[in-house]
Structure formats: C-alpha cells, structure tokens
Amino acid sequence: MRLLGSRLAALSMVESVHYFPLEKPDRVVASFEETYYPDVVDAAALELRLRLNGEFNLSYRERWAGDRWVCRWDRHPNTHNTDDHFHVPPRPSETTALDAEYPADMNDVLRLVFETIEARVNEVWAETTAPVYPTEYEFERQYELPYLTNP
Structure with a gap:
C-alpha cells in the first residue's frame, strides 16, 4: 500500500x-488539490x-457545503452482489450496487478508478x-464505465 500511495503522491x-x-x-x-475542482466542491x-x-x-469522496458525493469500487465476498462490484454515487448502498469485472492487477484497477474520477471532475466543471x-x-x-456488468 505504501508503494501505491507513493505513486498517488x-x-x-x-x-x-x-x-x-x-x-x-x-487505509x-x-x-486531492482544491484547485482541481470548482469552488462548489470543498474537498475530495x-x-x-x-x-x-x-x-x-x-x-x-467529494464534500459539498456539508453534503457528500461518494462512490466505491469493491472486491470482496458479500451477499448483495458478485465479489467485484461498484457502489453507485452519490450515496453508496448494498441495494444500489452493480456487479462489475475489474482487472486482476491493482495498478490497472487504479487506472480505471482514475479514469472514472477524471470523468466525474469534468462533469462537475461542466456544470x-x-x-x-x-x-x-x-x-x-454516466462515465461509460466498461467494468460494469449489470444490464
């Protein structure tokens, strides 16, 4: 995790x-840098x-004037979805999670996560x-998430 953290840094x-x-x-x-986001987003x-x-x-996670926008990528055994699943924004829950297929390599998982975050940031700037x-x-x-497997 320290290696991935240093790559993030x-x-x-x-x-x-x-x-x-x-x-x-x-964990x-x-x-993220505040300047990466419009003023409406307080932190991410x-x-x-x-x-x-x-x-x-x-x-x-994004913090918006006391509110939060959150999504989550998971791989673990559970009773609500396949092991690989995505908890949709803005408030992830078991009832709205979607099945997914993530790459085996964690670097590839991070790549798709950052692609999704980049699309999200572009959406926020556009609005x-x-x-x-x-x-x-x-x-x-949104964001044309190719890793989602639910219809």
Missing part, C-alpha cells in the same frame, strides 16, 4: 497522502484499502453555472 492532482491514519489504520488516503479524496488476498475497497448538488444527483451510468 506523484500525481499533480494529489495534494497529500496519509498512510494508515489513526482513524483509518488499514491510505489521498487528498480517495481512500484505498487493499488485502493480501486480492480483496479491496476504493472509496472516492459550474448550475451545479448538480449531491442531494439532486442521480446515477444514470
């Missing part, structure tokens, strides 16, 4: 990386939790004159 959009913070000792948290971060058995949880706040947002398979 090298990205221009990443302001800082926190390794195993006290409140989340099993690496990358905070990506949390990584990786297991030696190949399981993972990657959670992307600066009339932003869609998290409470108004509805996921409609």
